[in-house]
Amino acid sequence: MKPRASAGAIVSLISLPVAMLFAWPAVAQKPKPKESYPRNVELCSGRERAPLDARIGGCTALIDAAQDMTTTGLAIAYNNRGNAYAAQGDYDRAIQDFDRSIELNPTYTKPFNNRGVAYFRKHEYELATAAFDQAIKLNPNYGQAFANRAEAYLKTNDYAHAAQDYDQAIRLEPNLEGLWNGRCWSRAILGALQAALEDCNKALQSGSANAATYDSRGLIYLKTGQFGAAIDDYSAALRIDPKLASALYGRGLAKLKQGDKAGGDGDISAAKAIQGSIGDDFARYGVQ
Template sequence: MKPRAGSCGSGGLTALFILLLLASPAGAQNPKQKSNYLRNIELCSGVDHALADARIGACTALIDAGQDMTPAGLAIAYNNRGNAYAAKEDYDRAIGDFDHSTELNPTYTKPFNNRGVAYFRKREYDRATDAFDQAIKLNPNYGEAFANRAGAYLKKHDYAHAVQDYDQAIRLEPNLDGVWNGRCWSRAILGALQEALQDCNKALQSGSANAATYDSRGLIYLKTGELRAAIDDYSAALRIDPKLASALYGRGLAKLKQGDKAGGNVDISAAKAIQGSIGDDFTRYGVQ
């Protein structure tokens, strides 16, 4: 369950236009300068899915004209440049920009969430949850931040808190990508198997037929002893992602429990070759 960074979107672009145009640089008065300035606003906002380097250059031009901008407009430019750096996996620079953004506008929620995403991708999960905490404190209706914090809790093996955050994310934004599967997976590990099954079925019915969802439902069936169904779901996951270690290992266990020692051992060996600790993970999930 990958965390998601806040995007600017059409509403964010409108806000950026207003905030920056209110303080349009005095030097940008001739048509060419004004055109360049407006184009920088568009690129910095990610219009037309601009490449990360183009976005960074445009945001940097706006930031360099910072003395002519409102603090709120400058905060947006730093946030957007941070997102562009994150897209290049330059997370330290991204975090620096998110820090600047929050300093300029402490009530702007997106950079708090985005900073959490950057820390998550650096595998600094405690810092990630702290950042998501701040985003949620500022906006208790921030569904993406709840979903992202749930993902961080999963990495920390805190499945109970993950479920609570997925509950909130689903209540606020039930169509967010990954939330139904995320809650399914968390509930499956905790042993709330019927509720988990409902969540996975909901995810699949909504068209989210990805490897992770089949993998999650496979774990449910493995725990309930429905071995044929487990093998079918793990196989479906592996058709989408042939190197998904948890699906290989789960299918191997199901095959072993069915008496297929050769097939089971092949899958388990393949899973361990991808992720050596996968057996420990399944022990933690309550399956051996």
């Protein structure tokens, strides 16, 4: 997969950041009253914007007092601590906590989604997809899980399934960040160019556009022979992300089509210096 800004929601996922990873913290249920419990609940729930170590400490205190908590509350504490570990980049510990949360409450959807985000961050996309599958099976209206699974499909070049998941995510939660851009990119690759253009324009109109949006629309213009418009969009993408290999390569192709051999060769060389396989990617996208 080319090194391009996330098409959709995870990255900010899983920027993703899992933010991205699109891990949604939940509020821990308050157990039997004890002097320290309210404070630990506040920390574990993330309501105070406390440092991650403090959030982890609050959740750990609740987990250590497991005998005083309901099973549901304990599952939430594990899920929330997993979110904090993921935010620190400690995805293995995060996954362990999400696993424990699921063991305690197999019908709790958030740890399935959050586990998928953690696997996504580890670049284990098949495991991520499987986790999102489970979240969606439990809750067929889980728009964020559809959006996250679409991102995982993009990473494995499964654009058809990605587009289908973006359809579902947009139907359920059309205001989630990155959805219109993600579907634009998927449709552009698949050749549904007019529909893709409408999605990219929607992203731009909503104010959620980023370098990937201009990069996606640049590909549409490149495929439809609108080389000047393609150069404009690729240049806009590069002003946001100067190292975006796909935008450099696409702009180079558009310049060559306009007869600018020096400019085109320069962009293509710069793109290959960032990602040597970028030409193979564009061949897969249907552009030589």
